[in-house]
Amino acid sequence: MTQTQAVNEDSLNTKHMRRILASSFIGSAIEFYDFILYAMAASIVFNQVFFSDLDPAVGLFASFGTLAVGYVARPLGGLIFGHFGDRVGRKTVLIISMTLMGVGTTMIGLLPTTAQIGMAAPILLVALRILQGIAVGGEWGGAMLVALEHSPAKRRGFAASFANMGGPAGAVLATLTISAFSLLPEDAFMSWGWRVPFLLSVVLIGVGLTIRLKVAETPLFLELEKKAEKKKLPFVEVFRTYPRNLVLGTLAGMSSYTVQGLMTVWAVSYIIDAGVDTTHVLNIKAIGATLTIIAIWFAAKASDRFGRRPVMLVGMVAGAVLAYPILWLLQTDTLWGFAIGLFLANGIIQGTIFGPFGAFVAELFPTRMRYTGASLTYQSASTLGAGFTPMIASGLVLVAGGELWLVGLVWVLSFVVAAVCILMTKEGKDADLSGEMK
Structure with a gap:
């Protein structure tokens, strides 16, 4: 009996844990469906719908600017929802964040164009994108912690990765959905077809909330409540007590988000502008996101054995x-070149880094400020890495006269900085999360 209990204590294959992991994965997938859907629309629609009076290159730059605004709002969401997640519980804020995301995404689908209401259209678009950013800023930390704080210590890396796998799963769903509607005649797609994937968010949010309401609060948070250790403001403690962990974790996480912003947003627009069929490009992107999920799965498992840092x-x-080499493949202006480059970027690079990242940032902070610290680290990394990358890449291409060597230089430097930061952190695989982190 004792041996069986010990096995079960280290297992994720129980009814309770399967429900927890499913909630983490599905909830994250739905939230990121909404968020990534905007990125796809920014690449192929919004420059023609909301910035049609600008030069095409400038319109695309402006469209990517609205994309960046959502990423800027993500740390704010992490701060707001992290505070309440550390004070009132993980579950409650997850329900609120999902509701906010559903409202923002649905409203984008109903938003009139610039031709209909003038400059009010892009202004409202930016406001709704900010709402999306705030909502997703609170989502990831809670989804990840619900899984991690319920899981056995030896399986934390793999459990936390279900929230990370939900992100690319949402990207797959968003990409395939907008790809399907892109098969419509171009006039129909630009007038109403692109809106339908945004409106479908209502159905997905309903499914997500139903699942989320059945999940219990985490044991580590319930234990914290008994100790009455939540009197101080979590974000103040993070900045005062763990600023080094926050900075190193953010710079390390930037790397996977830099390649994500380059290859899944900017490169999509780049290759479509080169004349490659939009639907084919989006389908390749969906396959790339699927490879990311597979890579996250194996990388997270490996991190439970070898550690997060290695x-x-x-x-x-x-x-x-x-x-x-990936940028060279992109410059072939072919679907196969884009596909190979994207598969390398999503499968080998992004997935390998992203797999252990949830557990990595969670293990940088103690329970009383873990939601805030992990969310700020993750969302700041996403803002710095993916939020501005498409816009910066577009600008660098213009400066370099159409060449991509400056884009490659920024890409390489971001990974060098990230590697140095990882080497400066401590391994957290065997850390006791119920105590004070060092």
């Missing part, structure tokens, strides 16, 4: 080495 370093080294 696994993430493998992805960072690969990112620096493969930067220019």
Whole structure:
């Protein structure tokens, strides 16, 4: 009996844990469906719908600017929802964040164009994108912690990765949905077809809330409540007590988000502008996101055995080495070149880094400020890495006269910085999360 109990204590294959992991994965997938859907629309629709009076290159730059605004709002969401997640519980804020995301995404689908209401249209678009950013800023930390704080200590890396796998799963769903509607005649797609995927968010949010309401609060948070250790403001403690962990974790996480912003947003627009069929490009992107999920799965499992730092370093080294070869593939202006480059970026680079990243950032902070600290680290990394990358890449291409060497330089430097930061952190695989982190 004792041996069976010990096995069960280290197992994720119980009814309770399967429900927890499913909630983490599905909830994250739905939230990121909404968030990534905007990125796809920014690449192929919004420059023609909301910035049609601008030069095409400038319109695309402006469209990517609205994309960046959502990423800027993500740390704010992490701060707001992290505070309440550390004070009142993980579950409650997850329900609120999902509701906010559903409202924002649905409203984008109903938003009149610039031709209909003038400059009010892009202004409202920016406001709704900010709402999306705030909502997703609170989502990831809670989804990740619900899984991690319920899981056995030896399986934390894998459990936390279900929230990370939900992100690319949402990307797959968003990409395939908008790809399907892109098969419509161009006039129909630009007038109403692109709106339908945004309106479908209502159905997905309903499913997500139903699942989320059945999940219990985490044991570590319930234990914290008994100790009455929540009197101080979590974000103040993070900045005062753990600023080094916050900075190093953010710079390390930037790497996977840099390649995500480059290859899944900017490169999509780049290759479509080169004349490659939009639907084919979006389908390739969906396959790339699927490869990311597979890579996250194996990388997270490896991190439970070898540690978070060694696994993430493998992805960072690969990112620096493969930067220019991937950009060369992109410059072939072919679907196969884009596909190989995207598969390398999503599967080998992003997935390997992203797999252990949830557990990595959670293990940087104690329970009383873990939601705030992990959310701020993750969301700041996403803002710095993916939020501005498409806009910066577009600008660098213009400066370099259409060449991509400046883009490659920024890509390589981001991975070098990330690798140095990882080497400066401590391994958290065997850390006791119920105590004070060092």
